[in-house]
Amino acid sequence: MNRPTKSTKPTCLLLLCSLVAPLETHANVVDDLLKEWQSEAATPFNAAAGEAVWYRDVDGRSCPSCHTDSLFVEGRHERTGKVIAPMAPSVNPERLTERKKINKWFKRNCKWTFGRECSAQEKGDILTWLRDQ
Numbered sequence: 001m002n003r004p005t006k007s008t009k010p011t012c013l014l015l016l017c018s019l020v021a022p023l024e025t026h027a028n029v030v031d032d033l034l035k036e037w038q039s040e041a042a043t044p045f046n047a048a049a050g051e052a053v054w055y056r057d058v059d060g061r062s063c064p065s066c067h068t069d070s071l072f073v074e075g076r077h078e079r080t081g082k083v084i085a086p087m088a089p090s091v092n093p094e095r096l097t098e099r100k101k102i103n104k105w106f107k108r109n110c111k112w113t114f115g116r117e118c119s120a121q122e123k124g125d126i127l128t129w130l131r132d133q
């Protein structure tokens, strides 16, 4: 019995859809946040500026304190020792997919690291850099 190409077609299409759909949604989460923050920021978001904020040291604390110097490996919470999954979306597809999670951790981690919330400019710069890692 020969297998007609006809019957494989819908499967391929379905597969394609299930691959493409979540990617689009994730991109939209980041795009939407960037758009909102950009309206509150003075200059266009810049990845190099975001990277600089990420590595900025304030009284011995920085984002890598817990996320490590590499976005591509597991981190560890400086205080609790809890393992933190890699930050780079290229190795951890769950990253930057949930609006609520992004907002919650930006708020909490900026306070822990810099003793204050990050500005829309800082958050936008960081996210612009982070999303392409």
Ligand code: HEC
Binding pocket: 054, 062, 063, 064, 065, 066, 067, 077, 078, 079, 083, 084, 085, 094, 095, 096, 097, 098, 101, 102, 105, 106, 109, 110, 112, 113, 114, 126
């Ligand atoms: C005290 C430890 C700690 C520090 C310092 C820290 N983080 Fe985090 N971060 C965490 C933990 C814990 C999570 C949540 C667990 C997870 O997502 O794996 C997290 C998650 C995040 C997320 C959520 C990502 C996603 O999955 O959507 C973002 C964004 C983030 N951190 C940004 C930052 C930034 C920016 C800094 C520096 C200003 C920073 N973090 C510093 C511990 C830390």
